[in-house]
Amino acid sequence: MTTTSFPGPGLSEEQWARLKALAISLSPEQSNWIGGYFTGYADAARGLVGAMVAEPPVSVPVPMEAAAQRSLTVLYASETGTAMGLAEEARQHAAGKGLTVKLHDLADYKPAALKDEQDVLLIASTHGEGEPPQPALDFFETLGGRKAPRLQGVRFAVLALGDSTYEFYCQTGRTLDSRLAELGGERLKPRIDCDVDQIGEGRRWFAALIEGLADTPAQAPATVSLAPVGAPVQTHGENNPFHAEILENIAITGRGSSKQTRHVELSLEGSGLTYMPGDALGIVPRNSARRVEEVLAAAGLAASARATLDDGEHELGALLETGFEIAAATPRFLDHWASLSDAAALRELAQPDRASGRNEWLRSHHVVDILRLFPVKGLDATRFIAGLRRLQPRFYSIASSQEAQGGDVHLTVSTVRYELHGTQREGVVSGALAGLAEGETLPVFMRANPHFRLPADDVPMVMIGAGTGIAPYRGFVQERALRGAAGRSWLIFGDRNFRSDFLYQAEWQAHQKAGALSLIDAVFSRDGAQKSYVQDRLRERAAELYAWLEEGAHLYVCGDAAGMAPDVHQALIEAVAAASGRDDEAAKDYVRALQRDGRYQRDVY
Amino acid sequence: MDKALPTDRSADLSQPLDRLGPDETLKHESDQLRGTILQNLADGVTWSVSQSNAKLLKFQGIYQQDDRDVREERRRQKLEPAYQFMARVRLPGGVCTPAQWLRIDSLARRYGGDTLRLTTRQTFQFHWLLRHGLRPVLQGLHEVGLDTVAACGDDSRGVMCAVNPELSALHAELAALAQASSDRAIPRMRAYREIWYGEARQPQKGPEEPFYGTTYMPRKFKIGFVLPPSNDIDVYAQDLGYIAIVENGEIIGFNVAIGGGMGRTDRVSTTYPRLASVIGYIPKDRFFLTTEAVMSVQRDYGNRADRTRARFKYTIDDKGLGWVADEIARRQGFAFEPARPVSFTGNGDTLGWSKGEDGRHHFTLYIRSGRLNAGSRDGLMDGLRAVAEVHKGSFRLTPNQNLIIADITPRERGRISELMAAHGLDSTFSGSALRQHAMSCVAFPTCGLAMAESERYLPDLLERLEPLLEKHGLTDTPITLRLSGCPNGCSRPYIAEIALTGRAPGKYNLYIGGGFHGERLGTLVKENVGEAQILGHLDTLFGRYAAERSPDEHFGDFCTRIGAAEAA
C-alpha cells in the first residue's frame, strides 16, 4: 500500500471509496471515536515524533488464538504534545518487538479501565504550577479520589516529563507513580524524571522496559498496516526545520506602549507544512553572538576552546550559539556551579529544602551573573558545558488560518526584554525576531494542538485571551469567516492600554461589521483608575456567558499560564454559580463537565 | 421693490427631503441632534463615534479627528486611527473672565494634551480630547458659564466683535450685542444638556427649535460686529457683518454687509471666496430684527441640495443681491437707509500697551498662530495662568489669534506688568511687521481636511521671508500674510496681501494683491507650487515694491496697480 501524498486535503479515488465503505458500517459512537483516532494519529504523525515519519504503521487489534505475552497499554497525559509524541514512539517500538500494544490519551481514559490492564506504561507531563496536563485533569482527580480502582495484578512504569526551572518538578509523574503503587499496582521499573532536554534518556528508559517485556519469542502475526487516509505527512520537524521566509515583521503595539508585540508573517511555500487553527509553530532558537561572547568572557573561556560531548569534540563558541541555554540558569546548573566554585552561598542555596528560595534567586541570577559572581579558575569547556541545559525550541500559537492566508503562517510574538544587574537582556527567539528583516528566514516546524480546535461551524464559541493569547482566535475567526460559518462568536480580550495594546483592533472591528464576530469585550488594566482584567469581565457578564454555555458554546482560554489561566478558571466557576444559582461545588462540576466534553480548551504558556 | 420676483426654489427648504442632499435627511432624522451619541459614548471596541454622530457632534461644538501624524503607522499596525476630539468654546466677541481662563487652562492641561488654540474667530479650541474626556471638559466649562453650543455645524457660529482697546465703552457695548445676538441666534439644543450634563429629557409642547426646525441652516452662518477704523474681524468675510456707525462717541446704527465667505474648492469654478456686500444702514435698536430677517432668508432659500453651494454668498449670487436685500427688508418690516460712509485703516492688531478713553490699560500680546503650550519655552501659557490668577479685568481674544489682557486698572498695572516681565510676556515683539500681521490656520496634525502644513510651517516660512524683507528694507513695512492648509481658508487668506493655501504636502497656491484691511480679494498668481518658487516670486515683488511704491502705498495696492496681481 503506497501512500500517495498530494497537496491539500484531496483524497484519491480509491481512498474515497474505502472511506465511504467504512463510514456506512459505523455507529455514531464508532465514527466519533475514529474521528478522534485519526485526528490524534494525524497530529502524532506530524508532531514531535522524529524527523522522517514516513509511514507509521497503525496496529489494528487482530483477534489472536493465544496471546503468549501480557498486553502492554501505553497511556499518556500531555498538554503541549511532548508526552503524546513519546507515547506514540513507545507504542511503535513495542509493536516492532511483536508486543500487543494499545495507546490511549488519559484525556479520554477512565481510571476504572486500569484494573483490566496487564502491563501499563504511563508518560505524564506537568503543567501550570505542578498540576496534571489540563485535558487529563479528570483522570488524575478520580485516580486520587475514593472511586480509584484496586490494581492487584497490574504492573506499571511511569515516565515523568517536567521542566527543572519550575518549583514542582515532574510533580504529576511523581504523584502518579506513588498512587499506582498505593492502589496495589506492581512497579515494573523505577520512575524516570525527564527535564525538557532529557527526552533522549526517556526514550532509552522505555526501550529497555520494552526489551524486558518482549523477552518471550514473538508469536503474534505481523500487524496489518493501514495506510493513513489523507493524513498529511509533515516533512519537517525539530531536527530539520523548514527555513521560512519572513514576509512581514512589524510591531503592532502602538507608539507609547509599555511593551512590544510583533506581527510576523512567514511563507511556507515548498515546505509541505500544513496547520489547523489552534496549532503552534515551533522556532529553533540560536543565541546571539553578543550573548555568547558575554558568557565566554564571564567564564574566562575562548570560543575556540574544545568541549567533549557524548558525540565527540566541538568548538565551545559554536556549541553555545546553537546548543545550549545560556540565559536562564537551572537548579542543575546551580548545583553544578556550587561544586565547581565551592562558593558557600551557592552550596547553601543548593540544599534540597531551599527549592522555592532557589527558584526565586535563579529568577534574578542568570548564567552570566552566576559566572561573574562566583568565578571558577582553571575552568575547562567540557566541565562548563556539563551544567547547561540544551536549547529548546520556542512555540507560538499560530495567528492565522492557512487557507485564508494563502498558505502563509502568522504569529503574534511578545518581545521579551528586561533589565538584570544593570544590563538590557532579551529573549533568545523574540529578541532575535525583533531585529530580523523581511526576506530573512526562520527555522520552523509545525506542532499540532489537538486540544485547541474550532467546534463545528454552527456551534457558538467564547474566546478568552490576554495579550498574545489573542493569537489563535485570529485564525479561528478567519477560518469561520472564510467558511461563512453561522455559529456566533464572542471575543473577550484583555491587555494593558486601549490606545496602544488592542492587538489587531481594526480586524476585529471589520469582522464584527461583516458578522463573522458577534460580540467583543475589550478590557484594559492600565487605562482606568482601577485595574480590570478578562476574569473581571467574565464575572460582570456572568448571565450572558452562562446563556452561551447553555446553548452549547465552546470556551477557549489562551495566554499566560501562571496568572491569567487559573484566575479565569476561578472566575468561570463563580460566573456559572452566580448565573445558574448552583453552589460552588455544583458549578465546579459544570465546568469540569465542559472540560471533559472538550468544550473548555486551553492554550496557555 | 414690493413684488417678489418669481425665484427658483428647487433646492431649498420648500422641497421634500428626498430632493435635497443627504445631510438634510440626517439632520431631520437626528431627533434634534441627539442621534445615537449616547450609545456611541459607551462603545468599548472603538474610541470614535459613527460618521453620522460625528456630523451631529459638530453642532455641539465638537469635531471628531485623529492624529494624522500616526494615521499611516497605525493602519499598518492594524490599530484604529488615534481618534481624538477638538472642542471649540462658544465665546461671543472673544471676551472671557480670569476665572474662565483658569478653568479653560486647567481643562486643557488635564484632558487637552497640555495645549490650547486661540482661533481666527476669537475663541478657544481644545485638541487631543479623548471621547471619555468630553463630558468632564464640557461640564467643567458649564461650571464657569461656558459651553460649546453651535461653535460648529449648520447654525449661527461664534459671533465676532472688534477688540479695539482704545474705544473701551464702545467695545463694551458691541461685546454685549455680540453676546446677546449669539444667545438668540444659536439653537436651543436640548440634546446638548441631555448628553453632556445628564439632564433628563423633558416632554416638549410644540417644536423644540421654533426658528431652526429639524434641518437647521443650510450651512454655517457667521456674524460679526466691527468698529471702524479697525476691520480686525474682516467684516467682508462674514455672512452677516455689522459695521458700527459712531457719532460723537455713540453707536447710532450699523451698515449691514451680507454674503462674505472664504471657502472654495480647487478647480471647482462654482466655488469662490466672496466679499460681503453692504446693502444699507439700520438704526442700532433694529439689529435683532435684521439678524432674524437675514438668517431666515438664508434658512429658507439657501441651497440644500448641493452643500458646495449652500453658503449665503451663493444664495445671494443665485437669487441676485437686489432680490435678497428686498426680501430681508420685507421680513424685517422696514427699509434700509442708505449706507453711511466708513473708512478702515487695517485689519491687524496693535501690539503692546494701550490705554482706553476710560483710563484703563490693555496689553496686546502676540501669540504666533494662537498656539499655547503648557511648559513650553515661550512661557506664554504658564505666564498667562499666573496673570489670570491675579487679574481683575478681562481677556479679549483677537481675530488675529492674539490676546489682549484688558481693563487693567491703573492700580493693578504695576503688578500685572511685573508678573508679565517675570514670565517674559512683555518682551516687546521682535520680528518684522509682516510677522506681526501673519496668521495661519491649524491644519496638521489635527485638521482632517488639511492638504499641506500651515501652523507648523509658518515659523519656517517667516524665517525665510524675513531676510528677503531686510534685503529690500521692508522689515518695518506691515504686509498681511495668511497661510491656510487647504482652500477652505480658515485664516481668511483670500483677502490678505500675500496668501498661501495648501494643495499638497509642501505645495501651495500663491495669491497676491488682497486689501490691507481685507477690502479686496487677492489673485491666484502661482498654482500648486513649492517654497522655492514662492520665495523667488515674492523676492522679485518685494524688490519692485521697495523701488517703485509711492509713499505709504500698501503692498497689495501696489501689486494691483502694477499688474503684478494678474491671474496665473
Ligand code: SRM
Ligand atoms: C480653528 C480655525 C482656524 C484657526 O487657525 O483659527 C478653523 C479650523 C477649522 N475649520 Fe474653519 N476654522 C476657523 C475659521 C474659519 C474661517 C474664518 C472666519 O470664520 O472668519 C473660515 C472662512 C470664512 C468662511 O466660513 O467662509 C473657515 C472656513 C472653513 C470651511 C469652509 C467653509 C465653506 O463655506 O466652504 C471649513 C470646511 C467646512 O465647513 O466644510 C472649515 C472647517 C474647519 C475645521 C473644523 C476642519 C473640519 O471641518 O474638520 C478646522 C479644525 C482644525 C483643527 O484641527 O482645529 N472652516 N474657518 C478657525 C476657528 C474659528 C472659530 O472659532 O469658529
Ligand SMILES: Cc1cc2nc3c(=O)[nH]c(=O)nc-3n(C[C@H](O)[C@H](O)[C@H](O)COP(=O)(O)OP(=O)(O)OC[C@H]3O[C@@H](n4cnc5c(N)ncnc54)[C@H](O)[C@@H]3O)c2cc1C
Ligand atoms: C504552546 C505555546 C504557545 C505559545 N504562544 C505564544 C505566542 O503566541 N506569543 C508569544 O509571544 N509567546 C508564546 N509562547 C511563549 C514562547 O514560546 C516563548 O516562551 C517566549 O516567546 C519567550 O521566548 P524567548 O526565546 O524570546 O525568550 P527566552 O530566551 O526563553 O527568555 C525567557 C526567559 O527570560 C527570563 N526572563 C524574562 N523576563 C524576565 C524578567 N523580567 N526578569 C528576569 N528574567 C526574565 C525568564 O527566565 C524567562 O523564562 C508560547 C509558548 C507555548 C508553550
Ligand SMILES: Cc1cc2nc3c(=O)[nH]c(=O)nc-3n(C[C@H](O)[C@H](O)[C@H](O)COP(=O)(O)O)c2cc1C
Ligand atoms: C505553562 C507551563 C507550565 C509548566 N509547569 C511545569 C511545572 O510546574 N513543573 C514541571 O516540572 N514542568 C512544568 N512544565 C514543563 C512541561 O512539563 C514540559 O515542557 C513537558 O515536556 C511538556 O510535555 P507535554 O508537551 O507533553 O505537555 C510547564 C510547561 C508549561 C508550558
Ligand code: SF4
Ligand atoms: S484651512 Fe483647511 S487645513 Fe486649515 S484649518 Fe481650515 S480646514 Fe483645516
